Amino acid sequence: MKIAIIVCAAVATAAVCTIAGCRMFSKRSTDATIPLTAKLPGKAAVVCYSQSKVRNTATVAQWIAKHAGATLFVLEMAEPYPEPYFSTLKAAYKDFKAGTLPALKDIPDLDGYDVVFLGSPIWYGTYAMPVGTFLKANPLAGKTVAPFCTHGGGGAGRFAADLQKACPGAKLLEPLVIRGSNQIERRMGLGVSAHHTEDDVVEWLNRLF
Numbered sequence: 696m697k698i699a700i701i702v703c704a705a706v707a708t709a710a711v712c713t714i715a716g717c718r719m720f721s722k723r724s725t726d727a728t729i730p731l732t733a734k735l736p737g738k739a740a741v742v743c744y745s746q747s748k749v750r751n752t753a754t755v756a757q758w759i760a761k762h763a764g765a766t767l768f769v770l771e772m773a774e775p776y777p778e779p780y781f782s783t784l785k786a787a788y789k790d791f792k793a794g795t796l797p798a799l800k801d802i803p804d805l806d807g808y809d810v811v812f813l814g815s816p817i818w819y820g821t822y823a824m825p826v827g828t829f830l831k832a833n834p835l836a837g838k839t840v841a842p843f844c845t846h847g848g849g850g851a852g853r854f855a856a857d858l859q860k861a862c863p864g865a866k867l868l869e870p871l872v873i874r875g876s877n878q879i880e881r882r883m884g885l886g887v888s889a890h891h892t893e894d895d896v897v898e899w900l901n902r903l904f
């Protein structure tokens with residue numbers, strides 16, 4: 696009984712600290728404070744897919760587009776996965792297990808773009824299937840590809856290695872790995888700005904270019 700009370704108190708304390716910590720961070724500005732020194736070697740596009748209501752990957756994509764002066768394309772599924780979250784998980788897992796690549800509304804035309812920032816949420820340890828659909832249509836041969844991902848706490852997993860397999864003719868650069876939201880944070884409406892600011896993007900751009 697005593698042990699159960701101690702365990703419950705510890706879990707409750709951890710939850711309150713997490714929530715308080717996230718709230719504190721979520722209120723800070725996301726503006727960059729460090730100067731951009733990167734010089735991109737050509738015309739740049741940002742292509743990403745983002746699924747959750749807090750739009751973690753799309754938010755990072757906007758930050759990149761802003762600082763790299765790149766055109767932003769957000770991929771959309773022809774028939775989006777159902778809400779709420781557990782229905783999304785169920786439908787997405789079915790496609791993941793079957794190796795099904797869901798149809799997209801449009802495939803952006805990247806002719807004339809030299810650098811492609813390619814972003815995805817991490818799904819089952821790799822890029823999301825809609826990004827797979829895009830890569831099948833356009834494996835980005837001859838382009839410089841700067842990948843970025845957001846995850847729910849499990850890290851980037853096989854993201855970079857799987858991308859290398861999906862676009863063998865591209866020059867892949869070091870990925871930007873961003874902590875997005877886990878289930879609790881998503882329910883609280885907390886997105887990527889609870890953990891990151893635009894400085895993370897600027898530092899990465901300065902390192903790459």
Ligand SMILES: Cc1cc2nc3c(=O)[nH]c(=O)nc-3n(C[C@H](O)[C@H](O)[C@H](O)COP(=O)(O)O)c2cc1C
Pocket residue numbers: 744745746747748749750751752753783784787788815816817818819820821845846847848849850874875876877
């Ligand atoms: C179908 C599905 C699978 C997921 N798989 C993982 C995973 O393997 N590892 C992880 O850390 N997060 C996983 N997540 C959480 C997302 O990667 C995370 O919330 C991400 O920031 C969401 O980005 P978005 O807001 O752009 O959709 C998964 C989410 C969904 C919907």
